[in-house]
Amino acid sequence: MDCGFVWPPVKRSIWISCVNRLPMPIHFRRLPTLMSSRRALVTLIVYFTRLTRKVLTMTTTTTKTRRKTTAASRVAAKSGKIETLTTQFRELRMPTFRDQFVAAATRAEAENLSHLDYLLELTTLECETRREGRIKRLMTRSSLPLGKSWQSFQFDRLPMNVRRQLETLRDGTFLNRRENILLFGKPGSGKSHALCALAEQLVLQGRSMLFTTCSLLVQQLLMAKRDLRLPKLIKQLSSFEGLIIDDLGYVQQSREEMEVLFTLLAERYERGSVLLTSNLAFSWKIKVSGLIS
Incomplete structure (x- = not known):
């Protein structure tokens, strides 16, 4: 005789709540009142297997949605x-x-x-x-002429002792000591190129330099003196660590022109370095050297 058990009444339903994961209640359909225990057990196993799959699917979908929301929030933040x-x-x-x-x-x-x-x-x-x-x-403010660089300078035109001096001056320590450089020689001997090449190396080290010809500088000083702006111009020139004056004495200056020039040199004495090129005679060398050295 098959051992069985009595199933709940026909109109009675079994309600299952899966911890608020399923919004609608689930119930069994009508089952016969009398069912074998083995058949009932198999039915329950199949039912709960399907239910578990549904719950897992819903959990996975919810987790993915939360991950997408979290990733979007992180991107926005x-x-x-x-x-x-x-x-x-x-x-x-x-x-x-x-x-x-x-x-x-x-x-x-x-x-x-x-x-x-x-x-x-x-x-x-x-x-x-x-x-x-x-x-x-600094390179733009320096007004250095184009093409007169350290690499393009022909050092073989200079004596060995002058080459060594230029190499020594490349470190820029003479600017810290406010020392001056006087470079004398005949026209076309490479004086201007040598000082421009040296100034380029100093600018690349972050030192402020200014190149100007003697005639242009004198004209600027005379105009500033006429407009009562000479102290202001001298103060502007003092902001440069090194002032290159090219071709001093190439054109004979008047007394007034020499006065404003020497006023500038006197103001820069022990305040800033002057790098000067000239083709003056020996007597003029003594006068200039005694003023700015």
């Missing part, structure tokens, strides 16, 4: 931070930080760099960019 940092770097006048911090952050994350390495890379880029910009501005 990251975009907001990037915009804020861009604005702050613009206010701080740090253009390299503003242009490179996103790419540097991505590279640091990919290469697993530390915070210090990331910051060091950005500050190095910022310093290099600012140094290049400063050298470019």
Whole structure:
């Protein structure tokens, strides 16, 4: 005899609530009142297997949706931070930080760099960019003639002792001591080219230099004296660490022209270096050397 058990009444339903995961209640259809225990057990196993699959599917879908929402929130938060940092770097006048911090952050994350390495890379880029910009501005202000560079200068035209002196002057320490350089020689001997090449090397080191011819400088000084602006012009010229005066004495100056020129040289005495080229006679060398040396 088959051992059976009595199933609940026909109109009675079994309600299952899966911890608020299923919005609608689930119930069994009508089952016969009398069913074998084995058949009932198989029916329950099949039912709960299907139910478990549905619950797992719903859980997976919910998890994916939450992940997408979280990822979108992170992207939005990251975009907001990037915009804020861009604005702050613009206010701080740090253009390299503003242009490179996103790419540097991505590279640091990919290469697993530390915070210090990331910051060091950005500050190095910022310093290099600012140094290049400063050298470019100094080169523009220097008014050095084009083509007269250190690489294009023919050193074999100079005596050995003069070559060594130029090499020694390249470090720019004479500017720190406010020492002057006087370069005398015949026209076409390379005096101007030598000083321009030296000035170019100094500018590349971040030193402020100014090149001018003697005749142009004298005219500027005379106009400033006439307009009562001579002290202001001399103060502007004093902002340069080195002042190159080319071709002193190439054209004979009047007494008034020599007075304003010597006024400038006297004001720069022990305040800034003067680099001077001339083809003057020996008697003029003594006078100029005694004034600015």
